[in-house]
Amino acid sequence: DAFVAELSSTGQGLLFGTYIGGSGGTPGLEECGNAVAVDVSGNLYVAGVTSSINFPTTAGAYQASLSYGGAEDHGFVWKINSSKTQIVYSTYLAGMNMDMVNGLAVDPPGNAYLVGSTTSTDFPMVRSFQSAITGLTNAFLLKLNPTGSSLIFGSLLGGSNSDTATGVAVDSKQNIDRKSTRLN
Numbered sequence: 001d002a003f004v005a006e007l008s009s010t011g012q013g014l015l016f017g018t019y020i021g022g023s024g025g026t027p028g029l030e031e032c033g034n035a036v037a038v039d040v041s042g043n044l045y046v047a048g049v050t051s052s053i054n055f056p057t058t059a060g061a062y063q064a065s066l067s068y069g070g071a072e073d074h075g076f077v078w079k080i081n082s083s084k085t086q087i088v089y090s091t092y093l094a095g096m097n098m099d100m101v102n103g104l105a106v107d108p109p110g111n112a113y114l115v116g117s118t119t120s121t122d123f124p125m126v127r128s129f130q131s132a133i134t135g136l137t138n139a140f141l142l143k144l145n146p147t148g149s150s151l152i153f154g155s156l157l158g159g160s161n162s163d164t165a166t167g168v169a170v171d172s173k174q175n176i177d178r179k180s181t182r183l184n
Contacts, residue, residue: 095120
């Protein structure tokens with residue numbers, strides 16, 4: 001399982017900690033947390049990769065289940081409330097093939113911006129400027145609403161080789177900057 005923990009300002013004490021994960025999937029990579037962010041209200045966001053077909057998702061989440069069997073690697077994002085007592089939402093971000101969430105940023109209203117890579121031709125796209133994979137792997141940029149129930153924006157980003165995005169930043173005016181790395 002992946003985990004998230006909050007240490008005291010001195011690093012001497014654990015203030016909060018939890019595991020994130022399901023069971024089953026690819027041995028050695030059931031879950032991996034790749035990014036963490038905290039919004040202005042203190043809500044905690046964790047994003048990464050899971051190969052568990054029973055990853056714990058929430059009712060009303062954008063993608064509460066996978067539409068097929070199998071244990072490919074897929075993206076996920078969690079939002080935990082500021083008092084660390086409740087999961088606000090948990091959702092897959094997945095198509096039929098490999099999908100990885102590598103970077104995460106949150107704007108002041110609580111929209112989550114997620115970047116990574118996909119080989120899925122059916123990866124979720126909304127108002128995209130590139131809707132088809134043009135290489136072996138393409139980077140992606142998604143904007144998920146504050147309740148985790150719908151995508152506001154989703155587009156592939158890439159050329160004819162393999163591309164992945166590893167980080168994203170958003171300013172107070174919701175302008176986006178992404179860091180992309182070409183693999184080949």
